[in-house]
Each structure stands twice: as structure tokens, then as C-alpha cells.
Amino acid sequence: MTPGRRRWIPGPVRCCSCDRTLEVRRGADTADAGAAVLPHVPGAVCDACLPHVDGLAVAELRAEAAASLLQTADFETRTPEAAQFFLDLFGWVPVVVAAAALRLHADGKPHDAYALLDAAAAAGPAPFFRVEKAALLLLDGETGQAHDLLLATGPDDHPCWHLHRGTLAHAVGRPDAAAEHWRQQIATRPDQPLGWQTLGFYLLQQQGDLAAAEDLYRRACAEFPRHQEFRAWLGDALQRQGRAREALAELEAALALEQVDAEFAAGIEETVARLRTEQGGS
Ligand SMILES: [Zn+2]
Numbered sequence: 458m459t460p461g462r463r464r465w466i467p468g469p470v471r472c473c474s475c476d477r478t479l480e481v482r483r484g485a486d487t488a489d490a491g492a493a494v495l496p497h498v499p500g501a502v503c504d505a506c507l508p509h510v511d512g513l514a515v516a517e518l519r520a521e522a523a524a525s526l527l528q529t530a531d532f533e534t535r536t537p538e539a540a541q542f543f544l545d546l547f548g549w550v551p552v553v554v555a556a557a558a559l560r561l562h563a564d565g566k567p568h569d570a571y572a573l574l575d576a577a578a579a580a581g582p583a584p585f586f587r588v589e590k591a592a593l594l595l596l597d598g599e600t601g602q603a604h605d606l607l608l609a610t611g612p613d614d615h616p617c618w619h620l621h622r623g624t625l626a627h628a629v630g631r632p633d634a635a636a637e638h639w640r641q642q643i644a645t646r647p648d649q650p651l652g653w654q655t656l657g658f659y660l661l662q663q664q665g666d667l668a669a670a671e672d673l674y675r676r677a678c679a680e681f682p683r684h685q686e687f688r689a690w691l692g693d694a695l696q697r698q699g700r701a702r703e704a705l706a707e708l709e710a711a712l713a714l715e716q717v718d719a720e721f722a723a724g725i726e727e728t729v730a731r732l733r734t735e736q737g738g739s
Pocket of ligand 1: 502503505507
């Protein structure tokens with residue numbers, strides 16, 4: 458073990474106020490901490506302490522919600538402690554561990570992220586966690602190690618195997634092979650938005666293949682009708698083809714959808730205002 462590297466093991470869940478150990482029951486994709494789990498970690502609170510805690514509390518936390526919190530929440534503890542809290546609650550549930558590793562990596566703790574995925578691979582579904590590790594290694598430019606992990610696994614091991622395999626091909630200068638994997642990704646797992654995002658970005662921003670990008674984003678919008686980003690990128694692909702009127706309609710439709718990123722939404726608003734002015738004046 459590397460000195461200073463955290464050893465990840467699921468531990469007991471304690472009340473963050475009185476430190477009493479709470480009983481955790483795990484359903485198929487939920488954890489119930491016996492009393493309450495705050496939506497923003499510091500953690501679980503027992504019944505006795507609950508009345509003294511501000512904010513919304515929920516007794517059950519779904520794995521998907523935990524993964525989402527791990528990606529977006531401002532934690533009141535350091536990231537490794539927050540990751541450990543979710544690990545204590547869920548054990549080696551793949552979607553939660555993967556989100557924890559991504560967050561650790563994003564918050565400048567790559568060694569903790571890799572150690573977590575190694576521990577998970579030793580205790581849980583190893584091929585899934587190997588693919589997750591390959592994805593992080595690709596972010597760090599470690600194509601050699603990522604290659605070994607991806608070649609030792611296959612499309613059945615991970616819902617985004619083709620996505621990461623394509624990113625590896627792209628990183629080593631094989632864009633055609635990359636695009637083929639990304640097409641496989643959306644053909645086999647159309648439910649994974651990342652595949653659409655990655656191939657769309659490649660077609661629109663890197664290849665400048667506007668017709669292909671338009672077609673892809675139309676299909677993405679059909680698959681994810683409430684996804685603001687896909688609708689806006691469709692508008693962008695139309696605008697770049699000089700089809701301002703159609704672009705404006707799509708961008709206005711995008712603005713009506715729930716925003717995920719405030720900055721991105723502000724960009725759409727700006728373009729809509731500009732297109733409206735241009736079209737009003739023509
Ligand atoms: Zn307590």
C-alpha cells in the first residue's frame with residue numbers, strides 16, 4: 458500500500474450529531490439509515506438528534522440520488538469523508554462507487570479515486586470497476602494502462618464500454634476507430650447520454666460535419682426530449698448551416714426545458730436574443 462493512501466472499506470454509519478451507530482438496511486437500489494439521511498452530507502442523523510437539525514431529511518436514499526449528490530453537492534466535509542459516508546451507506550453498489558471515484562478525481566484526489574476503484578474491484582464486480590478506472594486513467598492521459606484494462610474487459614462489462622474504448626482510440630490518434638466505437642455506444646446503449654454527447658461533440662466541433670451532427674442531435678432529442686443540451690446543440694448545428702429560422706425555433710424550445718448548467722443556459726439566451734434581433738431586422 459502506498460503511504461498515506463486511504464484504504465477504502467465500508468464501515469458503520471454513525472449519527473453525525475451524537476455518534477451513535479445506526480442500522481443500515483439496503484434494498485435493491487436504496488439505503489435506509491434507520492433514521493434520516495441529509496441530502497447534503499455531513500451525514501445521517503438518528504431519531505433523537507433529528508429535531509435539532511435544519512433542512513430537509515429523507516429516510517431512504519436511492520443509489521441514483523446518491524450518485525447524483527456525489528457529482529453535484531457542496532459537501533460540508535472534505536470529499537474523501539463524503540465519499541466514505543456514501544460507501545458506508547451503500548457498500549460496493551457500482552453506480553455509487555463510480556460517482557464517488559469521479560468526484561474524488563475531479564476534486565484533486567486521483568490517488569484516492571484509484572484506490573477506491575481498486576478496493577471495489579477486489580470486493581465487487583471487478584470488470585465494471587476496471588472499466589471505471591480506465592475512464593479515469595484516460596482523463597489523466599494514461600493511455601497505456603487504460604488500454605490494458607479495456608482490452609481485458611468487454612461491452613457486456615460496462616454500459617459505457619464502447620464510449621471509453623472510443624476515447625482511448627481518439628487519444629492515440631485513431632479518430633475513425635473512435636467514431637466507430639461511439640456509434641456502437643449509442644446503437645447498443647442509447648439510454649446513456651454520454652455516448653450521444655461525445656459523438657455529437659466530435660461531429661460538430663472537431664469534424665465540422667454539420668449534416669451528420671444535425672442528424673445525431675435530432676435522434677438524441679428524440680431519445681431525451683427533456684434534455685436542454687441536445688436541443689441547444691441541434692440549434693447550433695442548424696445555425697452553422699445558415700438555417701437561422703430553424704435554429705431559433707430549436708433554441709427557443711431548448712430555453713423552455715429545465716436547465717442543468719446556468720452558464721450554458723445563459724449562452725442559449727444570448728444566441729436567441731441575437732437571432733431574434735437579426736430576424737426582426739430582415
Ligand atoms: Zn444522534
